[in-house]
Amino acid sequence: MPSEPVIELDSVGVDYHTATGTVTGVHSVSLAVAGEGMTVLAGPSGSGKSTLLRVAALVERPTRGSVRFAGVDTAGLRDRGLRALRRDRVGLVFQRPTDNLVDYLSVGGNLHAAARSARRDCDAEAILDRLGLAGTADWHISALSGGQQQRLAFGCALARGSTVILADEPTSQLDDASADLVLRTLTDLMDSEHAILVASHDDRLVELGDRVVRLRAGRLEGQTS
Numbered sequence: 001m002p003s004e005p006v007i008e009l010d011s012v013g014v015d016y017h018t019a020t021g022t023v024t025g026v027h028s029v030s031l032a033v034a035g036e037g038m039t040v041l042a043g044p045s046g047s048g049k050s051t052l053l054r055v056a057a058l059v060e061r062p063t064r065g066s067v068r069f070a071g072v073d074t075a076g077l078r079d080r081g082l083r084a085l086r087r088d089r090v091g092l093v094f095q096r097p098t099d100n101l102v103d104y105l106s107v108g109g110n111l112h113a114a115a116r117s118a119r120r121d122c123d124a125e126a127i128l129d130r131l132g133l134a135g136t137a138d139w140h141i142s143a144l145s146g147g148q149q150q151r152l153a154f155g156c157a158l159a160r161g162s163t164v165i166l167a168d169e170p171t172s173q174l175d176d177a178s179a180d181l182v183l184r185t186l187t188d189l190m191d192s193e194h195a196i197l198v199a200s201h202d203d204r205l206v207e208l209g210d211r212v213v214r215l216r217a218g219r220l221e222g223q224t225s
């Protein structure tokens with residue numbers, strides 16, 4: 001039986017006000033992110049993937065339309081409520097590995113800091129083991145490859161106890177071998193009880209998705225599942 005959606009975007013539109021006028025990044029997009037498995041937002045550059053990901057991650061409010069997250073209509077939440085929902089449920093991974101990590105903390109220190117930010121404890125060794133990074137807890141993060149750093153970024157989402165993991169182009173800054181590490185981590189997470197939403201134009205990642213939402217010029221072009 002298909003799982004209940006964890007995020008539902010209904011007729012979402014996003015405008016950006018720039019010095020030269022208003023730019024509409026997303027026109028009117030409706031989509032649902034299933035409560036398990038991986039949904040991929042695919043499309044060429046400028047199609048609105050990152051914008052929709054930020055809206056789905058509760059980082060940005062839409063200009064128009066509604067966002068339901070875990071059954072909650074987020075329009076009714078003040079910024080504080082939105083932050084709490086994000087803290088308790090959302091793990092966000094950006095495209096540049098170093099943007100996801102604290103550079104003066106060790107590998108294990110990053111996991112513990114992530115857990116603390118969600119007011120939790122974590123079993124750092126168990127997470128590192130799961131990520132294929134056993135024995136690196138005391139290492140400085142610069143000792144990890146880009147792919148390993150990106151794996152650790154997903155580990156931070158696990159340390160936070162995030163049930164919804166969103167990633168914006170997580171392989172785009174990596175060479176093929178490092179991207180492979182990230183794809184393997186995503187495959188592992190897809191087999192567990194997480195909802196994953198990834199924005200990407202990496203064909204290998206798109207092929208991995210349980211559902212693919214294709215965007216073009218800020219509009220929904222099609223969906224496969």
Ligand SMILES: Nc1ncnc2c1ncn2[C@@H]1O[C@H](COP(=O)(O)OP(=O)(O)OP(=O)(O)O)[C@@H](O)[C@H]1O
Binds near residue numbers: 051
């Ligand atoms: N902060 C902003 N100010 C103005 N325009 C923006 C802003 N962010 C996004 N846009 C515009 O919104 C549209 C969608 O951008 P978005 O970054 O969401 O696309 P994308 O599919 O993620 O592209 P890419 O793959 O290049 O990251 C583009 O036309 C972009 O120029």
